[in-house]
Amino acid sequence: MTVTEAPVAIRGSNPPVRRGRGTFRSRVLVPYAMLAPGIILFVAFMAAPIVYTLFLSFQKTKVSGLGLGSGARSTVFAGIDNYVTTLTNTEFGASVGRVLVYGFILIPLMLGLALLFALLLDSRRTRAAGFSRTAIFLPYAVPAVISSLLWGFLYLPAVSPFYFVFDKLGWDVPSLLSSGGVTFAIANIALWGGVGFNMIVMYTSLKSVPSDIYEAAKLDGASEIQIALRIKIPIIAPAIVMTALFSMVATLQVFAEPTTLRPLTNSLSTSWSPLMLVYRDAFTRDDIYSAAATSIVIALVTFAFSFLFLRVVQKRAFGQED
């Protein structure tokens, strides 16, 4: 911003910028009126739900007497009871554990492949790069429910071409829909949907690096692989950090893939991921108070990542601008 304003002041050919000298109306009311739709929606659909969840998470239903009659159930302040219940709930612990395993399989694989593909796309020795880039990015257009549906059928031994091949070869490969394989099955769906997007983020970041840096390194006798490892990866490190943070947050929220796969397998419980547990508590068990407390715990962990992200973003983007 300062960059675009400076020449005006120096050239003096335009009328001076009125900044800071306008009336109260133009200085305060106009910008806030224009921000109003955004602020109202933010408050109504982001801030208010968070506050409301916090409020719910400190309450519980009190049943007096035998719990009969309309006055027998009342809502009372619960203190941190719901949080204690959540944190000591073995189902919650188990779902967090499953999602951690899922994340440890998915994130390194997805970001590693995305980085590899981005570096290969950036290499001048790669052919058919346009086709590959489009094809790898394409699954991003397919929503998680539909990709889970497609892969879900491909996992069924009766349909899958892989099992057809394994069968012909006489191998006995356990189904990915068995309890041992289902984590890999879901990780593969997320990998398929996410690798292209992360590749594009890293690739655009690579493209913004001036190529004379590489030319200088090449003159010094560095090989393509050395340039990739020593120059390209360090330069795009912030983009990699960003994709990693986004992926971690997405991992904590996994919901659509396991929910869609459930009809096809017996190895996915209704509390497979933390959010499925929240959904079950809130809607199947009608226990919105402990569902609220569990949401807050998940949100706090996510917020920890958000603040990390904020620090990275502000250092990179707004350090010079503000």
Place this chain on the structure above:
Amino acid sequence: MTTTLVPTRPDRSLRKAERASARTFRQKASPVSTGILIIGAIYCLFPVFWVLMASSKDSSELFSTFTLMPSTHLWDNIVELSQYRDGLFWRWVLNTAIYAGVGALASTWISAISGYVLAKFEFPGKKVVFSILLMGVLVPGVILAIPQYFLLAEVGLTNTMWSVLLPQIISPYGIYLARIYAAASVPTEVIEASRTEGAGELYIFNRIVLPMMGPGLVTIFLFQFVAVWNNFMLPYIMLGDDQLFPVTVGLSGLLNQGASAPSMYTLVITGALLSIIPLIILFLVLQRYWKVDLAAGAVKA
């Protein structure tokens, strides 16, 4: 490039060297790197190819013939899907177009005006507003879905189209991107000049600033379109009436019924094919906007 190439090829004419130094110049092809990318491409295209083959089979062939072998029943399946409960599937497609299309358009306009104000106006509280909005970037929409349900239930809006549309119009990431685009593409002189000529602020924004932010706004629109189209949990929670479902929730419900009625599987597969085709076309047509403008977002991020 020019500086390094010209000295290494002194035997060529200057004209040739210039051409070689242009982007058309290519080094020796590497089969390994090309091959790895092609394998990645095949992995990514494979399920799409499979669904194309599978949707041409009738329900007995689905589990009995080789999975990648096409059959002749594609049109029958489309007809059957269209007749399912008086065209419910097409109703879902229309609903999806409304949720994702209208929702993303509204979201883009609000992101644009908010980003523009945050980039180009000085006013008290600006830093606070921006910081709070930025904190919203990583607040997962999915975690908000359940409390949003309870809040909307209080005002009687659950199980309406509004319950899916409204919560997805606010996009902190869209505002963040719009702020970057506005700062980069809208010259302050133009705004000042329009003000001097007496143009109102909304007129300036809609007629002058919006067109300048054009390509960036397409990116925000695409991001939001994909986000809405991808958000399964919100409509899954909010809607009980299957006439209001988007395609994703509808197909997931059909798959559930398939457990007891396997003939449903053919409908689900055909529905999956029909619903990804328009998306894939949209992606291919608008691809350059991903290429160009993710850069603007990603570089600064």
